[in-house]
Amino acid sequence: xxxxxxxxxxxxxxxxxxxxxxxxxxxxxxxxxxxxxxxxxxxxxxxxxxxxxxxxxxxxxxxxxxxxxxxxxxxxxxxxxxxxxxxxxxxxxxxxxxxxxxxxxxxxxxxxxxxxxxxxxxxxxxxxxxxxxxxxxxxxxxxxxxxxxxxxxxxxxxxxxxxxxxxxxxxxxxxxxxxxxxxxxxxxxxxxxxxxxxxxxxxxxxxxxxxxxxxxxxxxxxxxxxxxxxxxxxxxxxxxxxxxxxxxxxxxxxxxxxxxxxxxxxxxxxxxxxxxxxxxxxxxxxxxxxxxxxxxxxxxxxxxxxxxxxxxxxxxxxxxxxxxxxxxxxxxxxxxxxxxxxxxxxxxxxxxxxxxxxxxxxxx
Amino acid sequence: xxxxxxxxxxxxxxxxxxxxxxxxxxxxxxxxxxxxxxxxxxxxxxxxxxxxxxxxxxxxxxxxxxxxxxxxxxxxxxxxxxxxxxxxxxxxxxxxxxxxxxxxxxxxxxxxxxxxxxxxxxxxxxxxx
Numbered sequence: 001x002x003x004x005x006x007x008x009x010x011x012x013x014x015x016x017x018x019x020x021x022x023x024x025x026x027x028x029x030x031x032x033x034x035x036x037x038x039x040x041x042x043x044x045x046x047x048x049x050x051x052x053x054x055x056x057x058x059x060x061x062x063x064x065x066x067x068x069x070x071x072x073x074x075x076x077x078x079x080x081x082x083x084x085x086x087x088x089x090x091x092x093x094x095x096x097x098x099x100x101x102x103x104x105x106x107x108x109x110x111x112x113x114x115x116x117x118x119x120x121x122x123x124x125x126x127x128x129x130x131x132x133x134x135x136x137x138x139x140x141x142x143x144x145x146x147x148x149x150x151x152x153x154x155x156x157x158x159x160x161x162x163x164x165x166x167x168x169x170x171x172x173x174x175x176x177x178x179x180x181x182x183x184x185x186x187x188x189x190x191x192x193x194x195x196x197x198x199x200x201x202x203x204x205x206x207x208x209x210x211x212x213x214x215x216x217x218x219x220x221x222x223x224x225x226x227x228x229x230x231x232x233x234x235x236x237x238x239x240x241x242x243x244x245x246x247x248x249x250x251x252x253x254x255x256x257x258x259x260x261x262x263x264x265x266x267x268x269x270x271x272x273x274x275x276x277x278x279x280x281x282x283x284x285x286x287x288x289x290x291x292x293x294x295x296x297x298x299x300x301x302x303x304x305x306x307x308x309x310x311x312x313x314x315x316x317x318x319x320x321x322x323x324x325x326x327x328x329x330x331x332x333x334x335x336x337x338x339x340x341x342x343x344x345x346x347x348x349x350x351x352x353x354x355x356x357x358x359x360x361x362x363x364x
Numbered sequence: 365x366x367x368x369x370x371x372x373x374x375x376x377x378x379x380x381x382x383x384x385x386x387x388x389x390x391x392x393x394x395x396x397x398x399x400x401x402x403x404x405x406x407x408x409x410x411x412x413x414x415x416x417x418x419x420x421x422x423x424x425x426x427x428x429x430x431x432x433x434x435x436x437x438x439x440x441x442x443x444x445x446x447x448x449x450x451x452x453x454x455x456x457x458x459x460x461x462x463x464x465x466x467x468x469x470x471x472x473x474x475x476x477x478x479x480x481x482x483x484x485x486x487x488x489x490x491x492x493x
Contacts, residue, residue: 022400038430039404228403228431295407297428320406320430347426347433 010055011148011209019224026227027119029056034226042232042322044223045195049154051216051224058122058144059203060115060129066137067113069267071105074132076252076275078265082107087175087192090260091252092125097274098248099255101125102240104192106177114188114203116149118242132270148209152216153199153225153233155363160219161200165189169200183215194230196237197363232319235328238289238359244300244316245287245330251275254283254332256358282335285313289360290329290344290353297327298344298353304331305350307341315344321360328360329353366396368463372477373486374439376421379463380480383473389445392438393467394427394458397490402429405455410436410469412444420477425468427455439480442473 008029010016016023021032032053034041044050062070068080077090087106091099101121106114117125126142133140152161158169167180167189177190185208193199204212216222231241240246245255252261252275261275290298297318298304304313318329329344333355343350371379377398382390399405407428418424418438425436447469451457458466481489 033431034403037404232430295428297406297433299433320428322430 008056010053011206012053012055012150012213015210015213016053021224021226024227027056029119031056032224032226034228035224038226038228038232039322041223041225041229044221045154045197045199045225045229045233046323047155048221048223049152049156049160049199049219050195050229051213051222052151052153052226052230053213054149054151054201055147055206055209056119057149058115058117058119058125058142059147059149060117060122060126061141061143062113062115062129062133062138063111063141064136064138065111066133067111067139070129070133070136070138071113071115072265072267073136073269074129075103075105076261076269076271077105078262079105079107079113084109085176085178087177087190089175091246091257092128093252093271093275094248095271095274097251097271097278099242099246099250099252100128100248102242102246102257106188106190108177108179108188121242128270146206148204148206148212150202150204150209150213150216151193151195151199152202152222153193153195154197156221157197157199160216160222161189163219164215174198183212185212187212194237194239195233196239196359196361197233231317232322235317235319235330236321236323236359236361238330238361240287240330241317251278251283253278254285254287256287285332285334287316287358288313288331288333288339289356289358290315290318290331290342291324291356291360292327292329292344293352293354295327296346296349296351298329298331298346298351303345304333304353305343305345306337307343309350312337312342318344323361330358367483367487367490369483371463372439372480372482373489374421374437374480375489376435376437376439378437378439380439380477381463383476383480387472388442389470389472390440391467391470392440393462394436395486395490396462399459399462399466402427402434403431405429405458408436408452408455408458408468410447410452414444414447416444418442418444418471427458436468438471440471440473440477441475442471444469445472446470
């Protein structure tokens with residue numbers, strides 16, 4: 001455990017300690033890596049329900065008559081036409097087109113939007129939004145510290161959550177959000193997540209977090225799940241992680257996410273000319289899925305090599321897949337490389353891998 | 365976390381039992397602290413097999429968990445007399461019972477190791493980590 005006094009604690013810190021969580025410093029927050037068995041936590045989300053503390057994520061609000069236009073200028077997506085109550089996956093890029101963060105943007109009201117940023121990038125996103133919104137009638141308000149975020153993920157999520165709310169969850173579509181009361185507290189209930197399962201993300205006042213967590217955790221079969229399970233779940237679902245698949249040196253097109261860049265939206269946006277040029281140029285590398293034939297997991301930073309032993313790519317994420325029972329990985333593969341006969345250099349030994357389409361896992 | 369008093373420990377988080385026994389054979393495993401820090405162990409590879417020599421402080425295998433992979437070091441020098449094939453087949457046993465069923469290999473030691481830690485010193489090491 002870190003004794004670094006600058007490490008922040010989430011509103012649920014005491015709950016994690018009571019549960020005996022293995023706590024680690026993640027993006028400047030003391031976060032639960034796992035409570036008991038990360039594999040059991042992973043399986044609970046695939047088959048039942050898992051409960052996550054995501055309070056380290058950043059919640060940045062944009063409001064005002066120009067908020068939609070400000071987001072269209074600041075981000076690569078076309079947000080302003082999005083109806084109230086919807087959410088969209090998008091990115092914030094630099095002038096050179098490099099990815100500063102991947103985001104989910106929720107439209108909460110005509111003139112109110114919530115941008116959810118990765119914890120490690122929240123400050124960068126906030127500063128970029130403040131700078132880029134300057135010419136618009138829009139106020140930027142970082143409420144990351146006043147919000148807690150709890151995710152209930154897994155096929156049983158809706159049934160469980162219905163026991164705590166009258167909100168019409170059955171009508172709430174994937175990538176949509178509503179405001180309601182959950183377990184007696186005000187919450188923004190979003191049908192989003194990062195696990196490849198159905199599930200909900202609950203944004204609540206920091207002071208309400210412990211009560212809501214305890215209510216949900218008391219349901220039989222709801223398993224508290226840590227960052228370790230979250231990582232294998234999102235990897236199986238083929239979802240990129242900032243810092244691994246996405247970085248400031250990555251283009252959205254290399255990551256296979258060119259579709260989120262709306263070059264045809266009206267008006268200019270930050271990074272447009274660089275991204276337009278990248279869209280015209282075949283990427284030098286592309287993100288692929290790898291399944292190992294052996295038992296050794298390709299890990300972040302390991303080299304992908306051809307049958308002749310020549311380096312031809314780099315692993316960005318990898319782990320033994322609890323669902324598939326074999327090690328899986330995402331990797332950037334140089335363009336034009338023959339996919340047959342590839343291997344990953346696992347600590348000096350070449351372990352054969354097969355290239356597969358992402359995601360590795362799709363919910364039934 | 366428990367640090368059994370009767371064992372000796374390396375700074376690389378291996379434990380040794382049976383030092384000073386008449387047959388000169390010791391048993392080696394990894395500590396509960398190490399197993400817990402690694403997470404669920406999914407793969408273990410031991411490079412030397414029965415009859416091969418190991419050198420104290422030298423890598424002799426790898427331990428892979430859901431989250432990471434790390435080297436396994438031999439805490440003693442000597443000849444391997446047995447390998448626990450049960451943990452090779454089912455590495456999770458190391459998490460479940462690191463000081464018992466989860467033992468990894470046995471060594472007939474060629475010299476008495478001088479730099480192993482007693483339980484108090486090892487406890488201090490992991491407290492400070």
